[in-house]
Amino acid sequence: ALEAGADPAGVVAGQAEAAALLGAPIDAAAVAVEPADVARVALVAGALAAHQGRSGRAADALLAAPSPGPLLAVPALVATGRLTEARTSSKEPGPEALRLLAEAALATGEPEQALPLLIEAAEAIEHAKQAVVLPETPHALTAVAAVIAGDVATAEHQLDQALTGGVGGPGAAERHRVLLAWVRLRTGRYDTVVTELARWAAARLPGRERLLVAALSAGIARRSGDIARLRAAWTGAEPALARRAVDLYQLEAVEELLIAATRMHEQHRIDPVLAEFDRILAGLGHPATWVVALGWIRLQVAIAADDAPAAAAVAADLAGVAPTTHRARAQCRAAGQWARALSGDIDADGVLDAADALAASQLPWEASRLAGHAAIRTADPAAARRLLERARELTNLDPLLADGAPSAARGGLSDREVEVARLVLAGRTYREIGAQLYLSPKTVEHHVARIRTKLGATSRAELVAELRRVLTAADGADNTGNL
Incomplete structure (x- = not known):
């Protein structure tokens, strides 16, 4: 103009x-x-x-x-x-x-x-x-x-x-x-x-x-x-x-x-x-959902400062909230377990249930940290092993490590997720996959949920189709790399 x-x-x-x-x-x-x-x-x-x-x-x-x-x-x-x-x-x-x-x-x-x-x-x-x-x-x-x-x-x-x-x-x-x-x-x-x-x-x-x-x-x-x-x-x-x-x-x-x-x-x-x-x-x-979100921040700050009394106060406050979303409910539940863990009072089953609820609410890092914190504070060796195994299963830090990044050819799936994916394609049930990989059926279910999210699959048919495509590509890339 x-x-x-x-x-x-x-x-x-x-x-x-x-x-x-x-x-x-x-x-x-x-x-x-x-x-x-x-x-x-x-x-x-x-x-x-x-x-x-x-x-x-x-x-x-x-x-x-x-x-x-x-x-x-x-x-x-x-x-x-x-x-x-x-x-x-x-x-x-x-x-x-x-x-x-x-x-x-x-x-x-x-x-x-x-x-x-x-x-x-x-x-x-x-x-x-x-x-x-x-x-x-x-x-x-x-x-x-x-x-x-x-x-x-x-x-x-x-x-x-x-x-x-x-x-x-x-x-x-x-x-x-x-x-x-x-x-x-x-x-x-x-x-x-x-x-x-x-x-x-x-x-x-x-x-x-x-x-x-x-x-x-x-x-x-x-x-x-x-x-x-x-x-x-x-x-x-x-x-x-x-x-x-x-x-x-x-x-x-x-x-x-x-x-x-x-x-x-x-x-x-x-x-x-x-x-x-x-x-x-x-x-x-x-509003309850945002109150829980702010309380969760205060809890995480208390955990970072290793301030058990502050964490307990936040957990008590969140226990009085009536959340309306599944994620907020999972956070309130986890807050109580985390506060107890910081003070050395470990309920392994309660921690694992709370961690699973966080993971199901798309908070896998927080779920892993809860299980890990409880594991290093419990005096029960068997409970510590269970908690540490769950913490490792819930987190995937491969993309943050220069030599451990997932290959693009396999859709960003971790090594464990590829193992689970192959068995899903073979028609195995969660229980059968868990028995072969020494995982609980619930853990296998969480792996499959993460695989679905990474591949953008919204149905069983889409998941199977995407797994065939990704694993075929991954096998081709591996064979090329070995030539």
Whole structure:
């Protein structure tokens, strides 16, 4: 337009929108625009504040902007605990897709109930012509809600849909990739995370994604025992925590950073952040699922500090919560066993049951750590052996070790998972597989569940087909390597 002779002031708003969609840095407040374009630039400013991880500032900017600003402000208002304002803003007029997004965001206090609404909003956004820069996509909100509800398949599907459809533009694509890596970290699939972290090392990301990447880096460092990497991750995250610009949807990611702070003996960074989350949840009426998630963070911080009394206090608090999701119930159950283990009171059967519940809720790393912590504290050698075996079965750190990464030819399956997969293809039952591999039938069942997740199989027929494809490819790769 400029080359064709257009008035520069007349295209500034469009340039600001394009830059925001591309994820390029821009100071919307410093842009001089025509009066007719003030509203467009105001919406861009609100979206950019959200992208920088400043949800409170984003909410204020969008509330002050003309329609559809108040509708776009609803997710940020919920994220910062301003529920009354969010309810009022959700009633403002605007495009159908944005009204659905506002309605869905209002429901995220109960993630499991919010998922159908979020999926509907995501579908509406996909089919609507994008007229504004989105502060947050419904696909990203769906992923956050699905993970905390223990529905990893939905999280991955929605993020894949967003990436395939280009929802939110190139800038949002990085948001979706970072969240996808986060989903896979939580579920113990580290190969994607390691690959993406290498790519992001030189990338210029907005503040919201920088915090999440720091959490990913801290998570990988903690799982691999790399103290130097943990220290580096903390160095990158400390400024973000210092400004205390956290919100509800960052709660789980902040867990990794607070544990890193504990390991770095930076307690003064922890308490203010936890207090901010307490304030947000109070504003939302203390929704049970998020209360459990915050309690779980406090438990993990206590474990990292080897603070048995603090862990016991958290477990007692969680025992009084009535969670509504299977993952939150598993966390409450595990909290009690973990607190007992820290104090030296080990119920091996109770620990194993709690670890299995965590693994079934897509928290395999936490399940392995619970079993491992109990194993090193019990005075019963037989119980210690059972617990250590289960801890080893639940974790798969191959992708974190340079010479132990699973081959892409076999779909990222570990050696043990390949053994189980071959026997599944041979038609063996869980009991028969367990007898051959010296595993319990329950352990075999968990291996098969992880295999299903890694291969994306949603039915028995799909699983068998994928196993044939992957194992045939793996056999071919092995034979080539032996030539």
